[in-house]
Amino acid sequence: MQKIYMGDAGPKVSPAVYGFYRWDDVKDADATLKKIFHLCMELGINTFEHGDSQGSEKCEQLFGELLSEGAFKREEVVLFSKCGLRLPSSQNPDVRVRHYNTSAAHIIASVEQSLKNLRTDYIDIFLLDKLDPISNLEETALTLERLKESGKIKNIGVANFSVFQHQLLASYLTKPIVTNHIELNLLNMQALDNGQIDYIKQRYMRPLAYAPLAEGRIAVGTDKQAIKVREKLEELSVKYNVHIESLAVAWLVKLGALPLIGTTNEQRIRNAVNAFTIELDHQDWYELYNVSVENSNKTL
Helix, strand or coil, X not given: CCCEECECXXXXXXXXXXXXXXXXXXXXXXXXXXXXXXHHHHHCCCEEECCCCHHHHHHHHHHHHHHHCCCXXXXXXXEEEEECEECCECCECCCCCCEECCCHHHHHXXXXXXXXXXXXXXXXXXXXXXXXXXXXXXXXXXXXXXXXHHCCECCEEEECCCHHHHHHHHHHCCCCXXXXXXXXXXXXXXXXXXXXXXXXXXXXXXXXXXXXXXXXXXXXXXXXXXXXXXXXXXXXXXXXXXXXXXXXXXXXXXXXXXXXXXXXXXXXXXXXXXXXXXXXXXXXXXXXXXXXXXXXCCCC
8 A cells, every 4th residue: 555645744654544543342452453453564554543542542552562572663654643532431530521631731741641652752643632622722832833843743633623723723833734633434524514624625634534434334324324325335336346335435535535444343444445446436426425415405
C-alpha cells in the first residue's frame, strides 16, 4: 500500500489507518493487539491511532511493549495520539462526568503519558479531541505549539471539530493543523452537509474518517437506511466482484478520506484494504449516496 501525504503540511501515512477507539471490551488485548499489528503491517497499514481514554490508553501501553521488544523500528510506523474527552472509569477516579478538557495542564499530562506508554520520544500527529469551550484557547494553542517546537509532537491535528471550531483554533496557531478526525460513512454523511469535508479540502488536508463501516450497521443493520444501502452495495458488488464492505470503504476513498479501521475482525480489515483496488464509477458513487439520503429527501 503506497504511502500518501495527509495534506500540504502533514506527514506521509498509509492510506488506511488503524485505530484503537473500540477496544474497551476486547478480550485478551495483548495477544489480539499483536495479531492485529502484524496483520496491518502485512497489509501495508503502518499508521496507528491511539488515545488517552479507556481501551485506547491500555493499547498504548501494549503497543509500547511491542516496540520495546523489537517487533518493529520506531521509524517504520506513524503514531497518532489524542486527548480531550474525559470519561468516568476505574482508571480515572477523579472524573465524575463525561466532559472535555483541552487545558494546557491536561494536554501536557496526556502527551507525557502517551510518550511513556508508547515508549517513544515523539508522537507523529497529536489530535485535540473536540474543543472545550471553557478552556483558555490562547493557552491551548500555545501549549500545542510549544510541544511541537520541543519535538514531542511532530504535527497538530483535531478530532470532531466543527468548521467554526477548526477555524477558531487555527486562528490562534502559527503552526498548521494537518487533519480533522470525523465520523463519515455511507450511513452518516453529516460531514458532507455541515461543511466539514469542504473546509478540510479547502485547507488542503485529508479527513480521517472513523466508523467507515458504521460500526457494523452497513453489514447487519436492520433499520431502513442500512437495509437499502446494503441492497445497493450487494447489487454493485456483483459488478465489481468485491465484498460489500470493500465497496463501502471505496466510497470514502473516492472522497479523499483516510478510513480509520477499528474492528478486530481480520476479514473486515482485509475487506477495508481491498477497497484501494476498486475504481468506483462516478455515477455508482452517487447511486450509493442517493440511496442513503432518500429518507431525508436530500440531494447533493
